[in-house]
Amino acid sequence: MNMQLHYEVTRFLTREARLLDNRQFEDWLELLTDDVVYRMPVRMTRESKDPSGKDNAMAYFDESKKSLTTRVKRLRTNSAWAEDPPLHTRHFVSNIEVEPGDKPDELNVCSYFLTKRSRGVDHNVEQIFGERLDILRKVDGEWKLAARRVYPDQSILTVMNLSMFL
Structure with missing residues (x-):
């Protein structure tokens, strides 16, 4: 991949983190x-012959744009108790690799992530980290997220809930 394309992808992921x-x-x-597909399969601890534990039919979430929009709308209501008071979140993205996609207007992007979350009144900090495999698609001259598979490194998540977006 050329440097300009890598820069555009890095800017996209950085902007996404800032918005979240x-x-x-x-x-x-x-x-x-x-038509986005936003999925986080359950990470399984496997024997050494299949160490990845990534290919799992069960998922923590498997969402579409419609379901993500519904989640966002719910966060703006009084019934989003998991987010009341609102949590402080930081998304860190690194180790970004960009490869050509299956289609001419798409890119396959692998990145590592660390998401930290806390309440201002609580000393506990929750974190989730792992790898993301994205497909970015050029739509009307702009990169958009067409698919994301989130693979947490933890087999057992230590976050209270998954109300955040990864």
């Missing part, structure tokens, strides 16, 4: 294609 950290969820939704 600033709770600009509606703007974040604009970064997604209408």
Whole structure:
């Protein structure tokens, strides 16, 4: 991949993290294609002959743009108790690798992530980390997220809930 393309992808992922950290969820939704697939399979601890534990039919979430939009709308209501008071979140993205996609207007992007979350009144910090495999698609001259598979490194998640977006 050329440097310019890597830079564009890095800027896209950095902007996405900033929007999520600033709770600009509606703007974040604009970064997604209408047919986005947003999935986090359950990570399984496997024997050494299959160490990845990634290919699992069960998922913590398996969402579409419609379900993500519904989640965002719910966060703006009084019934989103998991987010009341709102949590402080930081998304860190690193180790970004960009490869050509299966289609001419798509890229396959692998990145590592670390998401930390806390309440201002609580000393506990929750974190989830792992790898993301994304498909970015050029739509009307802009990169959009067409698919994301999130693979947490933890077999047992230590977060209270999955109300955050990864």
